[in-house]
Amino acid sequence: MNRIVYLLVKNGYLSGTNYLQFCETIGEILFTRTLNQKYHMKKSELPDPFEKARLDKGYGNLNDQNDPVTMLLRHKDVRKSAHNYKTFQSGAQPGRIVVPSEVNIRDARQIPFEVDPPLHGEYRAIIEPWFKRPLLPEYQEKLTAQISTLVDGILNKDSLEVVNEFALPLQSRALTLLLNTPFSEAETWISWGTHVFRSEGEALDGDKANILYNYIDEQIDRALKNPGDDMYSLLLSSEFQGKKLTREEVKGVMVLTFAGGRDTVINAVTNSISYLAEHPEALERFRQEPEIIGKAVEEFIRYFSPLTQMGRVVTEDTEVCEHAIKADSRISLCWASANRDTTVFENPNEIVLDRKINPHVGFGFSHHNCLGATHARQILKILLKTLAEKVGSIEIKDCKENIEHLDEFERKVGFNSIHVKFKSLT
Amino acid sequence: MVKITFITSDNETITLEGKSGSVMALAVDNGIKGIDGDCGGVCSCATCHVHVAPEDMSKTGSASQIEADMLELDDNVNEFSRLCCQLEISDSLDGIVLKVAN
Known part of the structure; x- marks a missing residue:
């Protein structure tokens, strides 16, 4: 070498x-x-890098831009700390609870994500019904039509790169439903690439974030001039504590909506495809027993854990796993580790499609659990159903893994690229 | 048919009839307010929290360890709390009354 x-x-x-x-x-x-x-290993496997540390001491250490993070690795500690918003706060300096920290690339507070109870609940109540719309039959029909068209277009192509040519357009088009904006907006979002705050090979990219901020500013101006039935207009007409939401607040909700559901959904979709490629029997099972698809989605979310962790800022000197943690330092809730905890999950490193008891934390836990989860669940459910109806097998040609470097841990979160061929069922 | 009565947080009383499946699915299919069943019944979301009428606790039994761990951190938890995705409809549940917790 x-x-x-x-x-x-x-x-x-x-x-x-x-x-x-x-x-x-x-x-x-x-x-x-x-x-x-x-x-x-099979290509679709995501190994659990946290097992030893989770058993031995229960936490890991990560030095993120000189603002170190104590990563909590056990299911119970993660759930308890997520619930305890007084000691482990989200309403810190904007960007600080994200790992890697975004304090150097943004000042805007994401809402309700970076607000603590009780204000958090008041913000959340404004948008919660909007984010439950994916439960409506007409929403699901539109999403089914989108995914069906996308899958029809890629069947039997010799080679397709899933991340950029399938997962990214799928995620972007589906987002037009969540925002209730014109379908054509998806083209703009696709042109931004897979992550809105990062560039290829660069952890954080302030210029890239500005593209998103400028876009949202333009959209807010448009909605102010011509109110419609999209999410910007809804927010602009909503009230918080008797006053109209400010421009900064509206922006905070929109940035969260764009950022939170991008690489997470893309990873979940891409990992699902790679799993189905190596497990054609799963496609057959979904055809025979479509009623297990809901459980399979929960199991995929547990196993893939599209978001590895989320941070909190510690407000008082405290202790976790007999380890002292100082006020104003950071912890993280490591969902990916908690989701492999053998004290909760039998055979945690296996995908059991119809796992019956599955208290995973893949969508987070407690007050701040994922606002977009209803939308994400529908995307995956409809994707699995559509693939089962149309696809006989999937062949992986080649792939490049996406590895997160977390100091003492290396975690595979999915793929930077994966070329496959979808073969039609008949 | 098994009769199950729900009392919602705004004090509406609704009696439903079911044959099989989970009590959560029965509630969701009939739009019982406060029972969302987001995760489809795998005990991961705690959006199907009910308080079983004290006299019916012998019919439902108490929560399993994993279910109890989920409930422990939920608002409004008490000794009669259950996640109704974990209650399978059967003759033994006939006539029970469940108060929706959230």
């Missing part, structure tokens, strides 16, 4: 940033290969 790099550098093929990128790529390939060899 060193010899290859030496020769490449000597002959002028590698220099400066090229060299760093090269090493990173090679490192990733070697790491993935080691993992695969060690566990004879």
Whole structure:
């Protein structure tokens, strides 16, 4: 390996940033290969990197931009701390409860996400009915039509890159239903790429965030001039404690709606496809027993845990797992670890499609549980149903894993790219 | 048919009849206010919380450990709390009264 790099550098093929990128790529390939060899892994498997630390001490340490995080790894600790909003607050400096921290790239408070009870509940009550609309039959019909068209368009194509050519358009188009905006808006959102705050190879990107902020500003101006029946107009006409929501508050809700449901939904959709590729019997089972699809969705959310963790800021000196935590430091609620806790889940590293008792925390837990969960559940339910109806098998051609580097842990969250062929059922 | 009565938080009393499936599904299908059943009945969302009438506790039994852990952190929990996704409709539940907790 060193010899290859030496020769490449000597002959002028590698220099400066090229060299760093090269090493990173090679490192990733070697790491993935080691993992695969060690566990004879299938491509769709997401190993649990937290097991040992969860058993041994119950927490992990992560140094995020010099604002360290104590990661809580056990199901019970995660649930209790999520519930205890007084000691573990969300209403800290905007961006600080996100890991990696976004304090350097935004000042706008996301609402109701970065507000604590009781104000949190008042904000949430304004938008909760809007976010339950995915339960309505006409919403589900429109979503079914969207997903059906998308799947019809990719059947039997020789090679399709799932992340950018399937999951991203699916997520963006579905979001037009949640926002009740024109279908054509999805094209703009697709052009932003998979993450609204990050660029390829760069953890955080302030310029990219500005594209989203400017877009939302324009949309708010439009809705102020011409109120309609979209989400911007609803928010602009809503009241909080007897006063109209301010522009900043409306923006805070909209940024949350765009950011929270983007890479999470994309990861969940992509991981579902890779699982079905390696488990064609699951597609057959969904055809035979469509009634288990709801349970399968919950199990996918548990196993994939599309969001690894969410942070809180500690308001007073306290203790978790006999470990002292100082006021004004950060903890995180590691959903991905809690979802593999053997004290709660039998065979946690297996996907059991019809798992009957499944108290997962994939959508978070307690006050701040995922506002978009109703929408996300419908996307996955309809996706599984549609694939079962139309697809006979899926073949993985090649893939690049998406690995999160969390200091002492390396977690595979899905794929940066995965090429597949969908073969039609008949 | 098994008769199950729900009392909602605004004191409406509704009696439903069911044959099989979970009590949560029966409530959701009939739009009982306060029973959302977001997770479809796998004990992960706690949006189907009811208080069983004290005299009916012997019919429903008490919560399993995992269910109790879910309930422990829910608002309005008391000794009669159950998640009704974990109650399977059968003759033994005939006539029970459930107060919707949220």
